[in-house]
Amino acid sequence: xxxxxxxxxxxxxxxxxxxxxxxxxxxxxxxxxxxxxxxxxxxxxxxxxxxxxxxxxxxxxxxxxxxxxxxxxxxxxxxxxxxxxxxxxxxxxxxxxxxxxxxxxxxxxxxxxxxxxxxxxxxxxxxxxxxxxxxxxxxxxxxxxxxxxxxxxxxxxxxxxxxxxxxxxxxxxxxxxxxxxxxxxxxxxxxxxxxxxxxxxxxxxxxxxxxxxxxxxxxxxxxxxxxxxxxxxxxxxxxxxxxxxxxxxxxxxxxxxxxxxxxxxxxxxxxxxxxxxxxxxxxxxxxxxxxxxxxxxxxxxxxxxxxxxxxxxxxxxxxxxxxxxxxxxxxxxxxxxxxxxxxxxxxxxxxxxxxxxxxxxxxxxxxxxxxxxxxxxxxxxxxxxxxxxxxxxxxxxxxxxxxxxxxxxxxxxxxxxxxxxxxxxxxxxxxxxxxxxxxxxxxxxxxxxx
Amino acid sequence: xxxxxxxxxxxxxxxxxxxxxxxxxxxxxxxxxxxxxxxxxxxxxxxxxxxxxxxxxxxxxxxxxxxxxxxxxxxxxxxxxxxxxxxxxxxxxxxxxxxxxxxxxxxxxxxxxxxxxxxxxxxxxxxxxxxxxxxxxxxxxxxxxxxxxxxxxxxxxxxxxxxxxxxxxxxxxxxxxxxxxxxxxxxxxxxxxxxxxxxxxxxxxxxxxxxxxxxxxxxxxxxxxxxxxxxxxxxxxxxxxxxxxxxxxxxxxxxxxxxxxxxxxxxxxxxxxxxxxxxxxxxxxxxxxxxxxxxxxxxxxxxxxxxxxxxxxxxxxxxxxxxxxxxxxxxxxxxxxxxxxxxxxxxxxxxxxxxxxxxxxxxxxxxxxxxxxxxxxxxxxxxxxxxxxxxxxxxxxxxxxxxxxxxxxxxxxxxxxxxxxxxxxxxxxxxxxxxxxxxxxxxxxxxxxxxxxxxxxxxxxxxx
Numbered sequence: 001x002x003x004x005x006x007x008x009x010x011x012x013x014x015x016x017x018x019x020x021x022x023x024x025x026x027x028x029x030x031x032x033x034x035x036x037x038x039x040x041x042x043x044x045x046x047x048x049x050x051x052x053x054x055x056x057x058x059x060x061x062x063x064x065x066x067x068x069x070x071x072x073x074x075x076x077x078x079x080x081x082x083x084x085x086x087x088x089x090x091x092x093x094x095x096x097x098x099x100x101x102x103x104x105x106x107x108x109x110x111x112x113x114x115x116x117x118x119x120x121x122x123x124x125x126x127x128x129x130x131x132x133x134x135x136x137x138x139x140x141x142x143x144x145x146x147x148x149x150x151x152x153x154x155x156x157x158x159x160x161x162x163x164x165x166x167x168x169x170x171x172x173x174x175x176x177x178x179x180x181x182x183x184x185x186x187x188x189x190x191x192x193x194x195x196x197x198x199x200x201x202x203x204x205x206x207x208x209x210x211x212x213x214x215x216x217x218x219x220x221x222x223x224x225x226x227x228x229x230x231x232x233x234x235x236x237x238x239x240x241x242x243x244x245x246x247x248x249x250x251x252x253x254x255x256x257x258x259x260x261x262x263x264x265x266x267x268x269x270x271x272x273x274x275x276x277x278x279x280x281x282x283x284x285x286x287x288x289x290x291x292x293x294x295x296x297x298x299x300x301x302x303x304x305x306x307x308x309x310x311x312x313x314x315x316x317x318x319x320x321x322x323x324x325x326x327x328x329x330x331x332x333x334x335x336x337x338x339x340x341x342x343x344x345x346x347x348x349x350x351x352x353x354x355x356x357x358x359x360x361x362x363x364x365x366x367x368x369x370x371x372x373x374x375x376x377x378x379x380x381x382x383x384x385x386x387x388x389x390x391x392x393x394x395x396x397x398x399x400x401x402x403x404x405x406x407x408x409x410x411x412x413x414x415x416x417x418x419x420x421x422x423x424x425x426x427x428x429x430x431x432x433x434x435x436x437x438x439x440x441x442x443x444x445x446x447x448x449x450x
Numbered sequence: 451x452x453x454x455x456x457x458x459x460x461x462x463x464x465x466x467x468x469x470x471x472x473x474x475x476x477x478x479x480x481x482x483x484x485x486x487x488x489x490x491x492x493x494x495x496x497x498x499x500x501x502x503x504x505x506x507x508x509x510x511x512x513x514x515x516x517x518x519x520x521x522x523x524x525x526x527x528x529x530x531x532x533x534x535x536x537x538x539x540x541x542x543x544x545x546x547x548x549x550x551x552x553x554x555x556x557x558x559x560x561x562x563x564x565x566x567x568x569x570x571x572x573x574x575x576x577x578x579x580x581x582x583x584x585x586x587x588x589x590x591x592x593x594x595x596x597x598x599x600x601x602x603x604x605x606x607x608x609x610x611x612x613x614x615x616x617x618x619x620x621x622x623x624x625x626x627x628x629x630x631x632x633x634x635x636x637x638x639x640x641x642x643x644x645x646x647x648x649x650x651x652x653x654x655x656x657x658x659x660x661x662x663x664x665x666x667x668x669x670x671x672x673x674x675x676x677x678x679x680x681x682x683x684x685x686x687x688x689x690x691x692x693x694x695x696x697x698x699x700x701x702x703x704x705x706x707x708x709x710x711x712x713x714x715x716x717x718x719x720x721x722x723x724x725x726x727x728x729x730x731x732x733x734x735x736x737x738x739x740x741x742x743x744x745x746x747x748x749x750x751x752x753x754x755x756x757x758x759x760x761x762x763x764x765x766x767x768x769x770x771x772x773x774x775x776x777x778x779x780x781x782x783x784x785x786x787x788x789x790x791x792x793x794x795x796x797x798x799x800x801x802x803x804x805x806x807x808x809x810x811x812x813x814x815x816x817x818x819x820x821x822x823x824x825x826x827x828x829x830x831x832x833x834x835x836x837x838x839x840x841x842x843x844x845x846x847x848x849x850x851x852x853x854x855x856x857x858x859x860x861x862x863x864x865x866x867x868x869x870x871x872x873x874x875x876x877x878x879x880x881x882x883x884x885x886x887x888x889x890x891x892x893x894x895x896x897x898x899x900x901x902x903x904x905x906x907x908x909x910x911x912x913x914x
Contacts, residue, residue, distance in 0.1 A: 039711045041542035044510040045533035048790055049526070051516055066494040069516035075496065082494040089570050090489030091578070121536045129540055143711025143833075179712050179833045186714060188833035217834075225680040256486060256593040258629050258636070342491050376829050377838070380858050382629060382638040385676060387911035389838035389862040391831060407836060407862050409911025411679050447679030447862075449909045 001154055001166045004029065007071060008158035011055060011080055016160050018084040020057035022099050024159035024294060026332060027053050027071065028339045032151025032171075033121060035128035039143045040136055042129060045121055052339035054332075057083040061093030065342040097320025102162035105290035106297040110283030112168040113197045116150050124148055127174070127203060134207025135176040140215060146176040146207075150198070153336045163295035171286055171335035172198050176206050180214035187220070187404065189213030190374065190392075191235075194335065194430060197284040213373065213392065217404040221395060223448035229369035230410065230441045231362050231396065231423075236372045237352070237439050238431030240386065244379045244414050245276055246347035246433065249303055249311070251318035251329075253381060260384025260414055264309050270418040273355060276304040278313060280328065280348035286335040287350075287433050293332035293343035301327040303350075304418075315345050334433065352436035355424025359438050362423050364399040370446055371396055372410065379414055387411035390446075409447035417441055451476075451518070452616065455608035458502065458523045463610055465531040467504035469547040471609035473747060474500040474518055475789040478566060479601035482573055484581040486593055492570065495601075501789040504530040508544040509537035514790040548774030552612030553749045559619045560737070561648035565600035568649045573598050576624070576652050583661035584628040590672065591665050592636075593629040598622075600649070605747075605789075613749035621646045621740065621895060623884055626660045630668035637674070637857065639667025639842075644884025644895070646742040667824070667842060670855065677844050677856035677912035683819035683873065684861065684908045685812050685847065688880035690822045692898030693839040694905075695730050696800045696887070697828040698868050699723075700898075703732075703757045703765070704783075704795045704832075705772035712833040714865050715763060723763045724869030727805050730758040732767060734782065734798030740884035740897040741798035743785070748793060750782040758869070767795050787892035794890055802900035805875025809902045812874050814850040820910065821845040821852055822859065825882065830865070838862040838911075860911035868905060876902035 004027040015023040030050040036043050053076050054067045064086025066079040128148040136144040150172045158164040175192035191209035193202040232240070253259035280288050280298035289298055294316050302310045314322070315330035331346035332338060363371060370393055377388020390410050395402035412420075425437030455474050462470035481493040500523055501514040511533030515526040565573075581596035600622045607615045623644035630637050641663035643656045651657055686694060707713035715723070724730070734743050734752040744752050748770050755765050768776070769784035772795065786793040813821065821844065828839030844856040881899035 035537065038706075038709065039543075042509055042537045042540040044512060044792065045537040046512040046792065047529045047533055048512075048514045049516065050514070050790060062489050062492070064492045064494075066496070068496045069499055072517075079494070079496060082496075086492035086494060086570065089574060090492050091487070093488045095488075121533050122539075125536055125540050145710045145712055177712065177833065186833065186835065188712065188831060256629075257631065258593050258638075260636070340495070342493060377840070377860060378827070380638070382636045383858060385858055385913060387677070387679075387858060387860045387913060388840075389836065389860060389911065391834065391836060391838075407864055407909050409679060409838070409860055409862055409909055411676070411860075411911050411913040413913060445679045445913055447681075447909050447911045449681055449907065 001156065004154065004156035005164055005166055008156045009164055011076055012158045012160050015055060015057045015080045015084055018081060019059065020084045020087060021059055022160045023057045024099055024157065025055050026339055027156045028153055028337060030151060030153040030336055032149060033124050034147055034149035035125045037128050037132040037144060037146040040132055042125060045125055053079060054339040055080050055083040056342055057087040058096060059087040061096035062087050062090035067339050095321045096317055099159045099161055100163060100294050100296045100316050100326065103297050105165050106281060106299065108281045108288055108290045108298060110196055111288060111290065112152065112170040115198045116170040116172060117152050119150055124150060131174055131176055131203045131207050134204055135178045135210040138211055138215060140180045140182055141178050141211065142181045143179040144176060148174040151336060155337050157295050159295055165291060167290050169336065170196050174202060174206055176210035178210045178214035180218050182218045185218045185220060187214055187217030189217060194286045195284050196286055196288065217392060219403040220406050221403040222450035223395060223405050223408050223446060224450045225448045226446060227443045228446045229366050230444045231366055231371045232439045232441060233373040234429045234436050234438055235431045236375050237436045238434035239375060240379065241436060242350060242432045242434050245303060246350050247381050249313050250345045251312040251314045252345055254312050255318055255321060259381050261309065267309055268307050269304060269309050269415065270307040270421050272306045273424055274304055274307050274421050275353035277302045277351050278347045279351055282349050285349040285430060287348035292328040293330035296326045296328035298328050313345055313347060347433060350434045354426050354428055354437050356426050357423055359425055362425060362438055362440050363396055363401055366396045366440065367399050369396040371401060384414045386414060386417065407449040410444050412444040451606050452614055454520060454523060455606050456614065458527050459608050459610050461524055462504050462527045462531055465528060467506060467531050467534060469505040469610050471748060472500055472502045473786065473789050474606040475603055477601060477603040480573060482577045482598040484577045484596040487581055499789045500526065502526050502530045503792060504534040505547050506534040507538035508541040510534055511537060512792040545775050547770055549611050550750060550770055550780050553615050553745065556616040557744060559646055561620050563649040565620060565622055565649045566602055580626050580661035584626060584665040587662060587665040588669055590630045590632045590669060591628050592631045595627040596661065597625045607747060607749040609749060615745050615749040617745055619646060620648055622649060622651050624652060624657050624660055626664040628665040628668040630672055632672045635672055637668050637671035639664045639671065642883050644740045645738045646740065647738045671843065671857050674855040674857040676914045677859040677910055678914040679910060679912040681907055682910050683816060683904065683906045685816060685821045685902055685904045687823045687902055688899050689825040689882035690841055691802055691900035691903045692800065692882045693825040693828045695802045695900060696797060696898040697830045697837045697839050698863060698865055699730055700732060700797045700800045701830045702832040702865050703767055705766040705768045705776060706795045707832045708766055709772055709775060714832060714835040718763050721763055722761050724758050724761045725872040726761040727875045728758055728761055728869050728872060729756065729803040731756055731803065732797050732800045736799045739799045739881060740895050746782040746784045747786050748784045750780045752782040755781055769795050785894050787894065791892050794892065796894045797887060797896055799881060800898040801881060802903065804877050804879045804901040807874040807876050809876050809878055812876060812902055812904045813847055813852060816847045817849055819847050821847050835865045836862065837865060862909045871906040872903060873906050874904040878902060
């Protein structure tokens, strides 16, 4: 790692010598391995080595970025020259103030599990097979497709303000899709998990969830168009909230007036039971880091406190423009940092504070409604509206989970979505960068095919 | 580079690979992002590396390196063979990669003005002009994004059947987004152009008008209302027809989904799956289109695929493995995002062929429904048989007349039902915007299109 730090520092000096007014350099050394199962059979094992260097240079506030693969000094010099040349070519930007100073990174535990680097290909293959076997353990399952990925990135970041540090980040991710058939009915269940830690218990949990939902979905029904209460599974809540809140509070979107949350700071957005914060310091969570993509120490940022919008997420540029401190939200990628693009603002681990209801209690109290487990639709952050397919959803009748719903959509304004959260579950899980329990929305428009 | 490739393939065979291939790439690219009249980022990318695959029994090993030297390639090759052997030891199914004719060819895709010959200043002027044109159109345009991308890739594909093919490809893309605000309402419009070719695209009328097109759409949407939810008969424009062809059917025709037991089209080859007026094609050989290629990433010659012919399912998209396992000839549909990703089956330029209805006739015949225009994104789960796609604009159609404008409708359908619900196919045809299709964590440049088309029983997601 010392070599990588020195390489980053040397490159910063070179870029400054070339005329950059300020500069940061990221040096990464990533290696990851994965195993893929196709239709219950081991199909492919992968091993990737991916070292690289990213150089961001500024001149008159304009940013030039260049990257190169490998750590070859000649290629890095060319990349530095390109970055500085590009910075000189662009338009001046007086809104850019400065890069972060030389603060000490925060102490964050659980960033790297050394056992991951020690895994042999046969270990990863064995994990994928175990996952597949669990996900296929029912005679109605006709196919299981699954994958396990593990890896580690060593990275060094230096800038022209004297910041220079390193961290090592590991990850373990897996996903399974079980396909079930019964007569003419066909359905697939999906589940996934991720952590910076090698968690063997994840295999059983992901496999069981995938299997259970494939079978659950075989019994199918249609639904009439109307307004229904919706119990949102953490998997669907994570996908929607990562954009609705994580994207909505992006300070760049706010400053450019592109977000539905413009002007809402201090406003009551939801019930007193709704608290959301961004925390890059959670042990073993895949969004955690000790310093962000620009070198700002990681810190917890309250976003919604007891229903009230408290803060946006800032990097150094947007913080300088608003004359506030950066929230350390500059991202170079998710679990594994990449040298391939410039940093941008992102939530790290978005956390929705737990409530006190079990999922069963939320379904029971709903009596008649809809349980949404999975959607892959993005909200429109400009209009503040969400409309999308309920890829996996179930009816709730008489307080019990009913058949899965075919071809149905959900529509709701994002401010209404937050305002109408009236039940919050007590068990959280990590999904799409969000640690969230199940939520109940008191009413949303469901488009049905019945 | 060719010598390095052949030496590495030979080395893998000696190590025990039954089949071996590699993709050795050198690429350079530019990305310019303008926001609100100022450069946000100017990016130059340089990449070089090699992705190597080894096959043994019924399993693959893949490895990649960022250092295309003989020692690094041999190390990656050893790793790939080792991974293949480890995977083979636990594979339940055994099969072989059936030999395909060796392709020995060097090709450079046509390009009048190489992006690498155009100074960054000229590209910057283009992006700045587009950004300015949006804000100049109307004071209600409050925020703007303009983007320019180009990439040049020099790729060698080699395999143990004797293939040694070198392709030099270039593509360019321009895109604009405009945000309009009036009386507390905020709307977004977007437009893009892209092609496999050179910088000459940026001098075309379509490229020069990008900013105006995006801004006009954002302004139009200011008086739109949320779309009502429910089941509707919809007339889709060319862009949405293309999105439906891609999402509703194209993905389910990818043979890897068939082999994985995760497509509702498994076992339906030769069956009627659509209205007899429907012909659905995936054609990578459409020159300059954003999904164009002449050799796929396994070195197989690309060809036009008629997936559905007059309603009958005729063909799947294949790579070397799936074609051998399913007893057909490889049809050149394998691509990878870059050297560091294993190649997988992908679509290219996907479309539904034209019919015989005039667009106005389709509208006149519709008593109550929606006219759907412009595509944002879509996705599908072939194993669940469901898909969705989101439009830019929708219009109420009542008794043959186009009425109220709606925004942001999402449309969903069932793969095995939607193309049987076609009520009319327009006689117009347009291959739509350039896009990127995501699959297994990889993105591939694609485009899609078709005529206007009328489909019954689509479920529309809306707020009203």
